[in-house]
Amino acid sequence: MKKLTSIIAAALALSLLAGCSPSSNKPSDGTDTESKNDTVAVTTAAPVETAPVTDAVTEPPAPSSPTTLRDAYDGIFYIGVALPGSLIGNAKFNGVITDNFNSITCENETKPDFVLDAAASRAGLPDTYTSPRFNFAQAKKAADYAVKNNMKMRLHPLVWHSQTPAWFFTEDYTDGGALVSRDVMLARMESYIKTVLEYFKDNYPGLIYAVDVVNEAFDTGVGDANGIRMQDNRWYDTVGPDYVYYAFKYAREYAAEDMKLFYNDYACMWKTDLMLNNLAQIKEEGLIDGIGMQSHLAATDSVTQFLRAAEKFCGAGYELQLTELDVGVKSDSESEFKTQGKFYGDLMSGLIKLIKKGANITSVTVWGISDGNTWRAGEYPLLFNADLSPKPAYEQFLAASPLVTE
Numbered sequence: 412m413k414k415l416t417s418i419i420a421a422a423l424a425l426s427l428l429a430g431c432s433p434s435s436n437k438p439s440d441g442t443d444t445e446s447k448n449d450t451v452a453v454t455t456a457a458p459v460e461t462a463p464v465t466d467a468v469t470e471p472p473a474p475s476s477p478t479t480l481r482d483a484y485d486g487i488f489y490i491g492v493a494l495p496g497s498l499i500g501n502a503k504f505n506g507v508i509t510d511n512f513n514s515i516t517c518e519n520e521t522k523p524d525f526v527l528d529a530a531a532s533r534a535g536l537p538d539t540y541t542s543p544r545f546n547f548a549q550a551k552k553a554a555d556y557a558v559k560n561n562m563k564m565r566l567h568p569l570v571w572h573s574q575t576p577a578w579f580f581t582e583d584y585t586d587g588g589a590l591v592s593r594d595v596m597l598a599r600m601e602s603y604i605k606t607v608l609e610y611f612k613d614n615y616p617g618l619i620y621a622v623d624v625v626n627e628a629f630d631t632g633v634g635d636a637n638g639i640r641m642q643d644n645r646w647y648d649t650v651g652p653d654y655v656y657y658a659f660k661y662a663r664e665y666a667a668e669d670m671k672l673f674y675n676d677y678a679c680m681w682k683t684d685l686m687l688n689n690l691a692q693i694k695e696e697g698l699i700d701g702i703g704m705q706s707h708l709a710a711t712d713s714v715t716q717f718l719r720a721a722e723k724f725c726g727a728g729y730e731l732q733l734t735e736l737d738v739g740v741k742s743d744s745e746s747e748f749k750t751q752g753k754f755y756g757d758l759m760s761g762l763i764k765l766i767k768k769g770a771n772i773t774s775v776t777v778w779g780i781s782d783g784n785t786w787r788a789g790e791y792p793l794l795f796n797a798d799l800s801p802k803p804a805y806e807q808f809l810a811a812s813p814l815v816t817e
Contacts, residue, residue, distance in 0.1 A: 476815045480511040480805075483812035484775075487766070489514040489563060489620070491776030493735065495784065496520050496549055499556045504780060507799050509560045514620075516565040516734070516776055520549040523575040526607065533584040541598035543579065545606055554615050565734065565776060566611065568623035568675060569604055570658040572644035580645040596649035597657055604661040612667045621732060621774065623675040623703055624662045628655050629685050638685045655689070659698040671773075675703030675734055680713075680720035687727055694728070701730030707778070707787075709739045710747070710754045718761040725770035732774040733762075738804070739790030743782075748791070748803050755794075756807030763813060 477483035480490045491514030498504045508515075519525055531544035557564045580596060581588030591599070604624075611619050633642035639652045646654040655674075662672050674690055676682070679702070686702065693699045702724045708717070725731050738754050740747040759775075766772055779785040783797030794805040809815060 477809075477812065480809060481513050483809050483814055485513075485814070487763070487812070487814075488772055489774040489776075491516055491565060491774055492780055493518045493776060493778045494553070494780065496552065498780065498784065499553055504799070507795065508780060509562075512562065514563045514565060514774060514776060515553065515557050516567050517550065517553045518779075519574075520553050521566055521607075522568065523571065523579065523603070525549055527576060527579055527603075529576065529578055529584060532578075536584065539584075541595060542602045543584070543599060545610075547610055550610075551614075554611070554618060557618060558615065563620045564615075564618050565732075565774070566607075566619045566622045566670075567734070568626035569607060569662065570600065570624060570646060570654070571626040572640060572646060573627070575645070577645065580649050590645070590649050593650055596646075600646075600650070600654070600657060601661045604658065605665045608662065608665045608667070608670065612665075612670070616667070617669060619667070619670050621671045621673055621701070621703075622662060622666060623734070624672050624699070625655050625658045626675045627677060628674075629676060629682060629689050631682070631685065637689060638682070639689065656693055656698075659693050663698045671700040671730060672698065673701045673703045673730075673732065673734075674699060675705060677705040677707060677735075679704040679706075679724075680717050683720045683723050687724070699729075701732060701773075703732050703734035705735040705778075706733045707735060707737055707739075708754075710751045712754075714754060714757045714761060717758065718765065721762070721772070722765055722768075722770060725765065725772070730771045730773055732772070732776070734774075734776050735778040736775060737778045737785065737787060737790075737792035739787055739792045741790075743791050751791075752803030752807040755804045756811050759808055759811035763811065 477485070484490050490512050492508060492512040493516040494508070495518040498508075526545050526547055526549075528544040528546045531546070532539050535544060554564060556562075577586045578584045578588070579599065580590055582591055590596075608622070628640050629638050630640050631638040634640050635647075635652060637652065639647065639655070641647050650657065659672060659674075666672060674686070674693075676686060679686065690699060704717075704721060704724070706717075721731055738751055738758075740751045762770075762772055762775070777794060779793050781795040781797055781799055782791045782793050782802075785793055794802055794808060796802055
């Protein structure tokens with residue numbers, strides 16, 4: 412995935428061959444390079460004889476800088492975007508999406524409350540008691556779009572306390588039913604994970620490169636003595652604190668070999684040790700591959716502190732992905748957008764430096780396409796304005812790539 416040193420060396424070699432290219436704070440659009448192809452003809456006075464025309468001498472063209480995110484980070488890590496179903500295949504957004512991203516995450520369509528089928532599960536009782544029914548129609552739309560546009564996909568998420576319907580945990584598959592026993596819920600968990608992973612493994616082989624097996628399970632503020640979330644968490648209520656372990660156990664059993672298994676969480680720079688401690692046994696047994704840092708940030712946060720946490724995860728032997736990146740600001744003023752752009756640029760430059768030091772960072776996903784389609788309305792956190800024009804954040808994100816000629 413990442414041969415960053417080789418890529419940089421190759422780019423440098425090409426630039427030395429071609430001579431110095433013009434410097435600019437913006438990436439080249441490819442129109443300021445020239446190829447010389449002058450033919451020099453030599454004639455004599457004699458009308459019947461002419462000297463042979465010399466061979467054309469052509470200098471190799473200067474390498475052009477990538478002008479889209481997808482090209483700028485090609486071979487370094489995946490550049491992803493989270494999309495709601497309404498934007499998948501939408502002609503207005505399609506060009507910006509396919510030009511800039513080679514990975515997608517469904518904003519909702521692969522979450523439990525979208526793929527679990529309540530009516531079919533109830534209607535099938537008692538046969539469905541430990542094997543609920545599913546509907547993948549909306550997830551299929553996203554998967555088909557990714558395949559059509561030569562993209563990969565992050566599967567988000569399997570086990571999460573939120574957006575998992577209450578009926579899934581009850582005896583009769585109704586919201587008001589009594590909670591099932593631990594053994595029944597473990598059976599349902601296994602059935603759920605098996606069905607989802609095998610759906611993609613069988614129907615879209617090679618599409619899913621990362622799976623958020625468990626999402627947001629650790630938080631000392633709402634957790635037990637070990638910081639495992641108890642509040643509003645039916646997984647904890649039915650299975651107990653080891654539900655995280657069993658989720659990874661089942662995922663490793665049913666995932667394809669090319670599906671990397673991730674634990675995904677927010678505020679990772681504040682709870683790095685909490686996460687590492689709770690995942691230690693899972694990692695020791697080889698059931699997890701990586702950490703997903705959601706990265707819902709503000710432009711006033713410390714890039715240094717964030718990168719320190721990222722380096723610690725990598726140093727502990729985890730593959731690392733930024734899975735839900737957005738950076739909020741106080742207004743849409745020029746000064747705020749300039750500050751936001753610097754934050755994005757510093758963050759991406761910092762990730763590149765970590766990779767050069769050996770960190771295994773394989774994907775960066777922004778959580779939305781534009782400020783007109785974001786869950787953080789009024790914070791203007793993304794790379795494109797509502798009209799899809801690129802912001803300073805986009806330019807700085809792009810310029811941080813070592814493949815961009817400055």
